[in-house]
Amino acid sequence: MVERFIHSHGIRSRLPPVVGGYCEVDYFSLPNWLQPYLDDALASIWIGNATRIAAHNDFPRNLACCAVGRRRFTLFPPDQFANLYLGPIDITPAGRPVSMVNFETPDFARHPQFCEALQHGVLAELEPGDALLIPPLWYHHVDALAPFNVL
Numbered sequence: 001m002v003e004r005f006i007h008s009h010g011i012r013s014r015l016p017p018v019v020g021g022y023c024e025v026d027y028f029s030l031p032n033w034l035q036p037y038l039d040d041a042l043a044s045i046w047i048g049n050a051t052r053i054a055a056h057n058d059f060p061r062n063l064a065c066c067a068v069g070r071r072r073f074t075l076f077p078p079d080q081f082a083n084l085y086l087g088p089i090d091i092t093p094a095g096r097p098v099s100m101v102n103f104e105t106p107d108f109a110r111h112p113q114f115c116e117a118l119q120h121g122v123l124a125e126l127e128p129g130d131a132l133l134i135p136p137l138w139y140h141h142v143d144a145l146a147p148f149n150v151l
Contacts, residue, residue: 046151048144055084055099055141062134066126069149073132074103075122076139083117084139103141126151 055076064073076084086097101111108115124132125145134140144151 046149048149049147050149051144052104053142053144055101055103055139056096057137057139058096058134059136061136062140063131064126064134064151065131066128067150068128069144069146071126071149071151072143072145073124073126073134074141075124075134076117076120076141078137078139080117080120080139083113083120085111085114099139099141103143 055074057078064071084099085101087100089097101107101114106114126132
């Protein structure tokens with residue numbers, strides 16, 4: 001199967017306006033701890049088939065909501081950067097350095113410290129309706145597991 005992925009896209013400008021603005025949230029129905037994560041949130045949509053996104057981190061908080069398909073996230077705290085073998089550092093296609101380790105079949109002879117990263121990794125598998133809060137700068141490797149996925 002050929003991997004196909006439609007790039008992340010900001011969707012607020014593409015949604016029809018609703019009364020009071022786009023994607024209005026009823027803050028009274030949300031837990032108090034979640035409210036700050038939605039202030040100034042960047043709304044994006046990821047559409048694709050069974051793909052794999054190398055471990056990387058992002059500056060903003062992420063709230064990953066699975067709409068269609070299944071996604072497996074492997075999360076690593078920021079202090080694991082050296083054990084994830086990040087690169088390229090200067091020029092990257094996606095803007096952030098990514099792990100050079102093949103998570104499906106890791107070469108522990110070439111990347112011996114990756115074993116240490118795995119000791120600190122946390123796995124979460126999302127199905128439609130599930131959400132995962134990813135703190136700023138936490139590394140996350142993502143596998144889209146279904147033939148069609150929307151996040």
